[in-house]
């Protein structure tokens with residue numbers, strides 16, 4: 001099967017529809033346009049999400065409980081905007097349900113991803129890994145980047161599947177990350193902004209995420225594709241309102257904020273890099 005695929009194959013494992021674009025949209029567009037095969041696996045349909053489109057409020061979990069199906073369509077449109085054609089829902093749409101924020105009763109739903117049997121969920125991903133045999137995999141760190149139960153579970157399932165896949169598994173594994181220096185620049189840049197995501201943040205250590213620059217391994221510059229990233233964000237209208245600060249970054253600061261994405265390397269050999277911390281610019285560098 002893999003002989004029919006491009007030589008470079010990247011697998012991304014995310015928790016909800018919209019995570020793929022917020023954290024890795026520019027990276028996905030960058031590698032699609034560079035001819036790599038990009039496979040996105042999203043673990044839930046985001047059934048418990050907020051709805052920022054008033055006329056769709058009736059789809060909410062507590063109402064008609066149809067948000068998951070609607071976000072599946074948003075997700076398809078976002079992937080199309082990024083050029084990602086190989087996109088899958090772990091175990092098939094509806095197998096694992098959005099668990100809601102940590103500590104909520106929705107964490108106990110029988111199909112909540114947070115309740116998933118780890119090896120059963122990982123087996124679904126091993127099947128995809130054996131089909132695609134990606135050299136590189138991206139997922140979250142052990143805190144799920146910011147502590148959401150589905151993000152933590154996506155990390156666990158991805159890492160377990162890579163272990164179970166053995167030699168078919170990825171040679172390099174990256175976790176999404178945000179350098180502290182970029183967060184500090186963002187806090188400064190947004191200080192006077194009306195839509196300031198850092199308004200209640202006194203110091204950068206108060207944030208549930210942030211990685212010392214020296215622990216970052218890769219900086220992927222997808223600046224050329226940040227228009228695709230903002231188009232993909234707009235596809236997720238129920239989750240990302242038009243007045244979102246995310247658009248503020250894109251609008252005021254061009255692509256350097258939205259078009260650049262950072263990663264730590266947790267498996268594999270770091271390729272050649274540049275800058276004060278030798279950050280890689282290509283996730284496929286350093287492969288044997």
Ligand SMILES: CC(=O)N[C@H]1[C@@H](O[C@@H]2[C@H](O)[C@H](O)[C@@H](O)[C@H](O)[C@H]2O)O[C@H](CO)[C@@H](O)[C@@H]1O
Pocket residue numbers: 016017018019022046047048049050098099100101148239
């Ligand atoms: C980016 C992300 O992971 N979004 C999740 C998250 O959404 C948050 C949730 O709705 C919370 O209630 C809000 O206050 C917060 O602003 C949102 O980011 O959790 C949702 C429920 O599990 C999930 O559907 C959404 O994709």
Ligand SMILES: [Zn+2]
Pocket residue numbers: 015016019148151
């Ligand atoms: Zn999420």
